[in-house]
Amino acid sequence: MTDQKLKKEKSDSINSVKRKSKTDDESGSKKKIKIEKDNVSNKKLKKSIPIKKEITTTKVKKEKIKKESTPNSDDNEEEEEEDDTFKWWENPDDLDGEVKWETLEHSGVIFPPEYEPLPKNVKLYYDGKPVTLPIEAEEVAGFFGALLESEHAKNPVFQKNFFKDFQNVLKDSGGCPETDINSFEKCDFSKIFQYYDKKREEKKSLPASEKKLIKEEKEKLEEKYKYCLLDGRKEQVGNFRIEPPGLFRGRGAHPKTGALKRRVQPEDITLNLGKDAPIPTPPNGHNWGEVRHDNTVAWLAMWKENIMGNVKYVRFSQNSSFKGISDLKKFEKARELKKHIDKIRADYRSKLKSNLMIDRQIATATYLIDVFALRAGGEKRDDEADTVGCCSLRFEHIFLKPPNIVIFDFLGKDSIRFYQEVQVDQQAFKNMKIFKKDPKKPGDDLFDRLDPSILNKYFQEFMTGLTAKVFRTYNASKTMQDQIDSIVNEGTVNEKVVAFNAANREVAILCNHQRTIPKAHQAGVQKINEKIEEMIWQKIKLKRIMLQMDKTMKKKDMAFFEETSDLTKEKELEIVTRWSERELEKVQKKFEKDKEKLKFEKKSISTEEYKKKTEEIKEEHKKKVDKTKEMIKQFKSEARKQKYEEKSTYTAEKLKAQVDKLDERIKNTSLQLKDKEENSAVSLGTSKMNYIDPRLTVMFAKKFDVPIEKLFTKTLREKFAWAIESADADWRF
Known part of the structure; x- marks a missing residue:
């Protein structure tokens, strides 16, 4: 491309961003900014250039929700306040440089609390006898004891790794005075488990008011760590809490599961902040490992964890400008691929028949990455889980069934099993057959001449910055765009949400975003089914009352009253009994909650007032129990006779309106059940957060009149604020 064409393209891109603004003058005139909806998506991101100019916060006037009336306020008065949100997406180029910041000030990190020793009567038992452990070893024993009933603690690999590290800590801290602990099988952690289990139950049973107080105190303590000052503006910090020590779980079949995660000390931590910023004070008796002033990186603190030797970072939060720009660049890179994808596909398809084996392997791998969204894959250390991607597929990971069926069976990222039986291109099938040819055997690489670096070098010939991950993002977003295009814009909001899901x-199936079906799933499904059954019971009951009032109604509308004969006496009695038990349970829970709340208030009121309130709660509870029991008695009697009470306020119109409302509720609950069932084994969140361009979700919300809250959680709305403000109903990937 010529320089002249480049200039023209850049000029066209800049002209697509339309703003009307007025500069604030000394009299304080208000700044107004109008954003062209598609400004971010059409804008070319600059190359890395150090930025030296000051970045100011955009001030936008917004209407504040009316406050509750106070002696000094007017109910009808609407107040305005300034929103200090830094809207970087209005000009993302300003932050796209090698120099990430000019000034950075923060409060450091929060360390987990020190270990609280077990009571003297709570011991580890070894060979049937209680033993005394040094405090350091007791803490590690507690980590395992607390997990005793979990699946982790039943895993032999977890047990082996834990016991090895436990013995090392025991040895380093002086050993056990009573005996040598050298057999895991002789260790009994049940007393430790009972102690921690009791503490968990006590925490759960705290009254809501006390939980709220604890939460408020915690938030007050953490407030100064949540935010930092970046170039004079307030930005949210992400993971400012240091992970507590414990036993490493790992994802999937990790070889180091159960290993001891040691306590991180201030001496292990390197802080990063501005040269002129005050250095946070470390905990008493400690010093920071190092303090840096590196403004070319976007982290605030780092340390090396002991399990895998990986470096952990404290970074800016998901909704920070740095993360937002990173996301925007990622999705724009994927959008850029659509300009090159046809050329890439033509090239790798021609190379499938190449005389050079390396070209055939490159072409076949690219085909698998493009069509089946495989990850590139790379070399793994012996102490890492045996997960693979395309380049690291081995002989045993694929099975070939003529004429062109391939069965993939391997552990992908996070040790999630990738098992798919798919039809492939005939030439790709032939190539894989060649790649498996003798003398290849299980354990040998399928692509023995290929690794991710060679593959990425091939990708770079077509597009700068193109990697296997860009293919996944492109194909995920393209699939989502195609799926949305096929959705008919009709039905209720709930129906549209189900269609979106x-x-x-x-997309989640394409990217193999599976999840283990939650243990509570079946119970949740049963609960929804029971809820639907109870609504149908209520609906049939209303229809039967209508017929009691006027039997001729059935002749006038046979279809409407058809289901009144579906509910047998036995089934109705079963539903009423189940409903009754739950209603009495709700009344009892309310009573327990009120008692706990009063117990919490006891310190601030007199003895007489406490006694009075206790009696009032008991009296109120008795009334509710009596009323509920009376209602249950009535409903059971009605179920046996299938004759129902007719109230003087009932009219056919009112009962019909109630039936219609129940029909709507049944419909929405059934949709909820269908959604829950279909998504039980698929993780929708991973693809929505990382692979589907968020502007597609925003476009769907605006085009189909679905509140964005139905599609994005609060966290995702904050993370993707740039997408919410920059995409409209006509935006396309």
């Missing part, structure tokens, strides 16, 4: 599910 179905589209999201197609």
